[in-house]
Amino acid sequence: MHEIVENQRKFFLTHITRDVEFRRRALKKLQQTIREWEPRISEALHADLGKCATEGYMCEIGLVLGSLRDTLKNLRKWTKPRSVGSSLAHFPSSCRVEPNPYGVVLIMSPWNYPVLLCLDPLIAALSAGNCCVVKPSSTTPATSGVLAEMLSSIFPAEYVKVVLGGRENCNALLEEKFDYIFFTGSPNVGHGIMEAAARHLTPVTLELGGKSPCIVDQTANIKVAARRVAFGKILNAGQTCVAPDYLLIHSSCKDEFVTEFREAVAEMLGDHPVQNDKLTHIITKRHFDRLMGLMADATPVVGGQGNPETLRIEPTLLDGVTPDSASMKEEIFGPLLPMLVWHKWEDVENFVLSRPRPLASYLFTTDKNTENCFRQHLSFGGGCVNDTIVHLAVHGMPFGGIGDSGMGSYHGKDGFDTFTHYKSILKKANWLDLPFRYQPYNKLKACLLRMFLR
Numbered sequence: 281m282h283e284i285v286e287n288q289r290k291f292f293l294t295h296i297t298r299d300v301e302f303r304r305r306a307l308k309k310l311q312q313t314i315r316e317w318e319p320r321i322s323e324a325l326h327a328d329l330g331k332c333a334t335e336g337y338m339c340e341i342g343l344v345l346g347s348l349r350d351t352l353k354n355l356r357k358w359t360k361p362r363s364v365g366s367s368l369a370h371f372p373s374s375c376r377v378e379p380n381p382y383g384v385v386l387i388m389s390p391w392n393y394p395v396l397l398c399l400d401p402l403i404a405a406l407s408a409g410n411c412c413v414v415k416p417s418s419t420t421p422a423t424s425g426v427l428a429e430m431l432s433s434i435f436p437a438e439y440v441k442v443v444l445g446g447r448e449n450c451n452a453l454l455e456e457k458f459d460y461i462f463f464t465g466s467p468n469v470g471h472g473i474m475e476a477a478a479r480h481l482t483p484v485t486l487e488l489g490g491k492s493p494c495i496v497d498q499t500a501n502i503k504v505a506a507r508r509v510a511f512g513k514i515l516n517a518g519q520t521c522v523a524p525d526y527l528l529i530h531s532s533c534k535d536e537f538v539t540e541f542r543e544a545v546a547e548m549l550g551d552h553p554v555q556n557d558k559l560t561h562i563i564t565k566r567h568f569d570r571l572m573g574l575m576a577d578a579t580p581v582v583g584g585q586g587n588p589e590t591l592r593i594e595p596t597l598l599d600g601v602t603p604d605s606a607s608m609k610e611e612i613f614g615p616l617l618p619m620l621v622w623h624k625w626e627d628v629e630n631f632v633l634s635r636p637r638p639l640a641s642y643l644f645t646t647d648k649n650t651e652n653c654f655r656q657h658l659s660f661g662g663g664c665v666n667d668t669i670v671h672l673a674v675h676g677m678p679f680g681g682i683g684d685s686g687m688g689s690y691h692g693k694d695g696f697d698t699f700t701h702y703k704s705i706l707k708k709a710n711w712l713d714l715p716f717r718y719q720p721y722n723k724l725k726a727c728l729l730r731m732f733l734r
Contacts, residue, residue, distance in 0.1 A: 281443070281449070281452045281453050281455070281456055282456060284413060284437070284441050284443070285384055285413065285456045285457070285458070287437065287438045288384045288411040288412075288413065288438050288439070288441065289383065289384050289411075290438065291411055291436075291438035291439055292381075292383050292384055292410070292411045297381060297409045297410065297411060297439070298380075298381065298409050300355060300356060300359050303355065303359075303406060303407055303409055304352060304355060304356075306406055306435070306439075307348055307351060307352055307355075307403065307406060307407060308352065309434050309435075310348065310399075310403070310406075310434065311345065311348045311349075311352070313430055313433070313434050314341065314344060314345060314348075314399075314430075315345070317426070317430050318337075318341055320426050320430075321336070321340075321341060321395060321423070321426055321427075321430075322336050322337070322341070323422075324420075324422040324423040324425070324426040325340065325394070325395065325422075325423055327422040327423075328391070328394065328419075328420035328421070328422045328423050328563075329394075329420065329516070329517075329519075329560050329561065329563065330557070330559070330560050330561035330590075330591075330592075331516070331560045332557075332558045332560075334558075335515070335516070335558075335560065336395075339393065339396065339515065339516065340393055340394075340395040340396040341395060343396050343400070343673055344395060344396055344399045344400060344403070346673075346675060347399075347400050347403050347675055347691070347692070347695075348403055350675040350676075350692055351403055351404075351407045351692070351695075351696070354692075354693065355407055355696075358379070358407070358693060358696050359379055359409075361376045361377060361378045361379070362376060362377045363375070363376050364376060364377060364704075366706065367732070368732055369732035369733055370706065370708070371712075371714070372708070372709040372711070372712055373706050373707060373708045373709065374706070374707050375704070375705070375706045375707075376704075376705055377702050377703065377704050377705075378702070378703045378704075378705060379408070379696075379700045379701075379702055379703075380409075380700065380701045380702070380703045381408050381409030381410045381699065381700065381701070382408070382410055382459040382460040382483075382699060382700070382701055383410060383411070383459035383460075384410065384411045384412075384413070384458055384459050385405050385410045385411070385412055385413070385458060385459060385460040385461070385462065385699060386412075386413050386415065386453060386454075386456075386458040386460070386461045386462070387401045387402055387405060387412055387413070387414045387415065387462045388415045388450070388453075388461070388462070388463045388464065388465065388473070389401070389414070389415070389416050389417060389464055390417055390464050390465045390466075391417035391419035391420045391563055392516060392519045392520060392521070392563070392613075393516070393520070394416060394417055394420040394423040394424060394427070395423060395427065397464045397487075398414060398416050398427055399427075400690070400691070400695070401462045401464070401690060401695065402414060402440070403695070404690050404691075404695025404696055404698060404699050405460075405462070405699045406440070407695070407696050407699075408696050408698075408699035408700045409700075410459075410460070410699055411438070411439055411440070412439075412440050412441070413441050413443060413453065413458070414427075414431070414440065414441065414442045414443070415442075415443050415449070415450060415453060416428070416442065416444070418444070418445060418446040418447075419563060419564065420563075424442075424444055425444070427442060428442035428444055454472075454473070454476035454477075455476075457480040457482065458480070458482055459482065460482065460483055460484070460485075460699060461473060461477050461482055461483075461484045461485075462484070462485045462487075462688075462690075462698070462699075463484065463485070463486050463487065464487040464488075464521075465487075465488065466488065466489060466611075467488045467489065467490070467684055467685070470486045470488050470686070473486065474486065484687070484688070485680070485686075485687065485688030485689070485690065485698055486681070486686045486687050486688065487521070487679075487680060487681065487686050487688075487690075488521070488639065488681055488684065488685050488686040489521040489522075489611050489613070489639050489681075489685060489686075490525075490611060490636055490637070490638040490639050490681070490684055490685040491525040491526060491608070491610075491611055491612075491635065491636075491638055492522055492523065492524060492525045492638040492639055492640040492641060492642070492660070492663075493524075493525065493526055493527075493528055493632050493638065493641050493642070494509055494512070494524035494525075494526070494527050494528065494617075494641075494642040494643075494644075494668065495528045495628055495632075495641070495642065495643045495644065495645075495654070496509075496527065496528070496529045496530060496533065496537060496643075496644045496645075497530050497533075497625070497643075497644065497645045497647065497650055498530040498532045498533055499645050499646045499647045499650070500533070500644035500645050500646065500666075501644070501646070501666075502533050502536045502537050502540050503540050504644075504666070505537065505540075505644035505666070506537050506540035506541040506543075506544050507540070507544040507547075508644075508666070508667050508668050509524055509527065509541065509617070509642075509644075509668055510541055510544040510545050510548065510595060511544075511548075511668065511669070512524045512642075512668035512669045513595045513615045513616075513617055514545070514548060514549065514559070514595050514615065515560075515669060516560050517559065517560040517561060517562055517592070517593065517614060517615050518595075518612065518613065518614045518615035518616065519560070519562070519563060519613055519614060520613075520669060521613075521639055521640075522639055522640035522661075522662075522668075522669055522671075522672055523612075523613075523668075523669065524617060524642055524668050525611060525612050525617075525638070526601075526607070526608060526612075526617065526618045526619075526620065527597075527617050527618065527619045527620065528620055528622050528628055528631070528632075529619055529620070529621055529622070530621070530622060530623070531621045531622065531623055534619070534621055538581050538582060538597060538599075538619075541582055541597050542582045542597075545582060545583065545594070545595045549594075549595070553583070553592070553594040553595060554585055554586065554587045554590065554592045554593070554594055556592075559592050561590055561591040561592045562591045562592070562593060562614060563591075564591075565588070565591065567613070567614070568586065568588060568591045568593065569588075571586070571593055571612070571614040571615075571616060572586050572593070573606070574606045574607040574612065574614075574616060575596065575598060575607070575616065576606065577600075577605050577606055578598040578599065578600050578601050578605055578606075578607060578618060579598065579599045579600040580596050580597065580598055580599075581597050581598070581599045581619075582594075582595070582596060582597035583595050583596030583597065583615070584596050593614060593615050593616070594615065595615045595617075596615060596616045596617065597617050597619055598616060598617065598618045598619060599619055601618040601619060601620055602620075603620075603631075605618060625650060625653060629653065629657055629658065632658055633657075633658065633659070636683060636684035636685070637659045637660055637661075637681075637682050637683035637684060637685055638660045638661070638681075638685055639660065639661040639662075639681045639685035639686065640660060640661060640662055640663045640664075640669075640671075641654070641658055641660040641663040642663050642664050642665075642667070642668050643663070643664075643665050643666070644665075644666050645665070645666070651665055659682060659683070660682065660685070661679070661680055661681040661682050661685050661686065661689075662677070662678075662679060662680075672691075674691075675691055675692040676691075676692050676693075677691065677692075677694075678690070678691060678692075678694035679691045679694075680694075716728040716729060716732075717729070
């Protein structure tokens with residue numbers, strides 16, 4: 281690991297990655313190669329997650345290509361220095377802010393979206409001019425293997441290096457000094473990443489998760505709300521960091537929502553969802569067993585069935601849930617949706633604000649006052665009004681958490697900014713050197729200083 285990092289540092293110090301056209305050529309090569317390798321990437325996603333080709337393109341490959349298109353379109357503009365006005369106290373001078381790459385960065389990606397959450401931060405890091413060590417998840421060996429083969433076919437190891445393997449290799453990488461660490465994963469692992477980074481005073485971005493609430497009020501279009509919430513739990517079998525994690529439903533529309541949710545699931549997956557081979561499966565038997573166990577103290581009113589052989593679980597709506605239920609004690613990360621009833625908006629605010637700040641929040645309403653309270657009073661990373669999940673697909677909006685759900689953000693220009701240090705430079709002219717800042721100080725100099733600096 282030390283040799284990998286040192287070789288990248290030597291390559292970075294050649295300054296070739298600072299050249300904007302070098303970065304553009306690298307990104308165009310990645311764009312072309314992803315298109316050529318799409319069939320192999322899709323096969324790998326199916327092998328690891330049972331993900332169908334359409335979902336794999338919609339949620340991973342297509343979003344990566346969109347990110348590349350947006351970055352290539354704007355990169356020259358992003359990399360331009362920015363002039364800043366200087367004050368009279370610094371006359372005569374000019375000031376500007378110059379975007380500079382950090383250097384050698386580490387990107388650690390998870391298993392749930394193994395292509396998107398590996399390549400999207402990589403695009404941001406390369407666009408900013410960095411060298412990158414990429415550590416994909418060992419839980420998705422087929423996809424990680426294809427990514428390693430694909431990236432090594434277009435980039436030298438001193439520029440982009442993929443490190444495979446499990447926890448031992450992760451720990452070995454974290455012993456090295458990087459200039460930036462970008463981690464996507466669980467809050468529990470995030471603690472360890474931050475602790476390791478602190479030993480070298482390495483800045484970090486942590487893209488974590490949490491229990492993202494989905495709120496439905498009495499003014500919502502229930503049919504549309506149920507369909508879009510069901511989409512959020514069907515997508516990737518609910519194994520999405522911004523999936524609706526629990527439902528806060530107004531008492532007056534609970535029964536209607538249950539009916540519409542049931543119909544939406546049947547429309548998308550048929551009457552027997554676990555038999556539908558287009559439904560992504562749970563990543564491992566351990567996770568499958570954990571999810572089935574979360575239903576023990578609740579009542580499934582939609583779904584509830586799982587197949588341990590295929591590792592598929594039906595999209596499931598749970599009733600009889602309390603804040604102390606097992607499904608409310610941890611991030612679900614699966615197709616289960618516990619349901620709690622509310623009567624007053626104040627109860628919703630108090631409940632959500634009493635819990636750790638989530639990565640996402642969702643509201644279904646047609647009431648402007650409720651929408652304003654949602655926007656202004658609740659604290660979360662990002663979210664939607666009258667939809668779920670799709671906000672993360674907008675390249676122009678930052679994506680990231682707050683508090684327990686993470687720190688830092690990326691996507692589009694925000695991704696470029698994440699992997700960029702903005703260097704401030706003042707250039708002073710030599711033809712005039714005002715004396716009032718130099719000792720010895722006297723009343724005249726003190727008066728001039730106050731006049732210029734007030």
